[in-house]
Amino acid sequence: MDLLIVGSGFFGLTIAERAANAGRKVTVIDRRHHIGGNAYSEAEPETGIEVHRYGAHLFHTSNPTVWEYVNRFTTFTNYVHRVYTTHKGTVFPMPVNLGTINQFFQSAYTPDQARALVREQAGEFDVKSAANFEEKGIALVGRPLFEAFFRDYTAKQWQTDPQKLSGDIISRLPVRYTYDNRYFNDTWEGLPTDGYTAWLERMADHPNIEVKLNVDYFDESQPLSRKATVGQLPVVYTGPVDRYFDYTEGALSWRTLDFEQEVLNIGDFQGTSVMNYPDMDVPYTRIHEFKHFHPERKDVYESDKTVIMREFSRFANREDEPYYPVNTPTDREGLLAYRELAKGEKDVHFGGRLGTYQYLDMHMAIGSALSLWNNTLS
Ligand code: FAD
Numbered sequence: 001m002d003l004l005i006v007g008s009g010f011f012g013l014t015i016a017e018r019a020a021n022a023g024r025k026v027t028v029i030d031r032r033h034h035i036g037g038n039a040y041s042e043a044e045p046e047t048g049i050e051v052h053r054y055g056a057h058l059f060h061t062s063n064p065t066v067w068e069y070v071n072r073f074t075t076f077t078n079y080v081h082r083v084y085t086t087h088k089g090t091v092f093p094m095p096v097n098l099g100t101i102n103q104f105f106q107s108a109y110t111p112d113q114a115r116a117l118v119r120e121q122a123g124e125f126d127v128k129s130a131a132n133f134e135e136k137g138i139a140l141v142g143r144p145l146f147e148a149f150f151r152d153y154t155a156k157q158w159q160t161d162p163q164k165l166s167g168d169i170i171s172r173l174p175v176r177y178t179y180d181n182r183y184f185n186d187t188w189e190g191l192p193t194d195g196y197t198a199w200l201e202r203m204a205d206h207p208n209i210e211v212k213l214n215v216d217y218f219d220e221s222q223p224l225s226r227k228a229t230v231g232q233l234p235v236v237y238t239g240p241v242d243r244y245f246d247y248t249e250g251a252l253s254w255r256t257l258d259f260e261q262e263v264l265n266i267g268d269f270q271g272t273s274v275m276n277y278p279d280m281d282v283p284y285t286r287i288h289e290f291k292h293f294h295p296e297r298k299d300v301y302e303s304d305k306t307v308i309m310r311e312f313s314r315f316a317n318r319e320d321e322p323y324y325p326v327n328t329p330t331d332r333e334g335l336l337a338y339r340e341l342a343k344g345e346k347d348v349h350f351g352g353r354l355g356t357y358q359y360l361d362m363h364m365a366i367g368s369a370l371s372l373w374n375n376t377l378s
């Protein structure tokens with residue numbers, strides 16, 4: 001074995017695939033019973049509808065290198081993500097666009113009029129100098145829209161003072177002064193035609209790659225543990241960075257999600273793939289209805305059944321799946337300390353969302369894995 005990879009998510013599999021193609025023998029271990037990390041999906045047994053087991057995953061990128069790379073393993077449908085949000089009993093398009101603004105203010109503003117209104121309602125805050133989530137949010141959409149669509153959704157999602165959250169979180173969403181209500185701005189988007197798991201399996205399908213599931217890197221009774229491998233061969237580690245160092249610099253905070261899945265005996269529950277719930281009186285943040293991700297499969301999926309999933313957010317304990325890095329100022333200090341420790345680990349490369357404590361989308365995880373391979377490991 002030339003290389004050990006801990007974690008079979010997109011980061012680990014990209015390194016594995018590149019290394020295997022370059023003639024290296026690679027072993028990938030994962031503590032879960034399946035490959036693919038959080039992008040894993042499977043058919044719901046009663047309906048056959050593809051369900052994204054760890055929350056809905058939409059692929060999008062503007063990076064030509066990543067787009068070319070991912071197309072080696074899968075084709076993509078022409079799905080374009082659009083989200084709606086139910087506020088006080090009325091449905092609005094999200095992200096905020098001219099349609100949202102005009103519906104909310106029951107008006108017919110032109111783009112310039114809407115811009116002027118938002119600027120006035122943003123008050124003292126400016127996008128460039130905004131120091132945190134709240135200031136950035138108000139600067140971007142003005143206080144009334146921020147309070148309707150972002151303040152309480154974010155309180156449910158993060159349970160953290162919005163003045164302690166990074167403004168980068170809200171910058172994930174575009175704000176548009178046109179009626180374009182696409183959720184993403186990227187050049188390319190779509191869903192893998194035959195599902196995420198088929199894509200992930202193709203990445204791992206190489207004679208130089210061995211995948212071992214249900215193996216925990218920190219279980220010293222198994223031969224590929226941290227104790228047995230560090231210093232013996234190069235290791236790519238994509239698990240949580242604080243866990244690797246036994247939490248010596250404190251636990252970094254994460255949000256986790258609880259999913260409540262239901263099979264309903266109706267053809268269509270909400271008419272769209274994702275409906276957000278930004279009000280406090282609804283305990284969940286959003287409902288996914290999976291059949292709408294693949295309208296092209298309508299003849300394959302049963303027409304009188306549907307699968308929905310409600311998403312609830314809370315702080316992660318150590319035994320929970322870590323999903324979103326909270327990234328408060330205290331976390332950032334802890335992360336810097338872990339980065340220093342990581343420099344001292346002989347031939348261990350920390351990568352991916354958990355290994356770098358970053359809110360990485362799939363294309364970013366793949367892109368950074370390609371860079372690690374090209375610039376360092378190869
Ligand atoms: P992961 O997929 O988390 O893989 C890490 C792997 O390491 C896991 O399989 C884990 O079991 C394994 N591991 C951890 N510790 C150990 C250990 N001790 N021993 C062995 N194995 C271990 N991205 C998008 O582009 N679009 C989206 O719509 C989108 N939606 C998302 C929704 C949710 C709820 C979440 C949480 C993420 C979403 N993402 C989305 C991000 C996407 O999941 C990540 O970019 C991608 O999964 C990153 O891959 P990774 O390899 O870094 O990490």
Ligand code: UDP
Binds near residue numbers: 150172173278
């Ligand atoms: N957000 C919000 N209201 C919405 C959608 C998003 O307040 O209707 C905020 C929330 O803080 C969320 C962030 O914007 O965490 C980023 O949204 P995105 O949809 O990208 O989150 P993800 O899909 O990663 O959960």
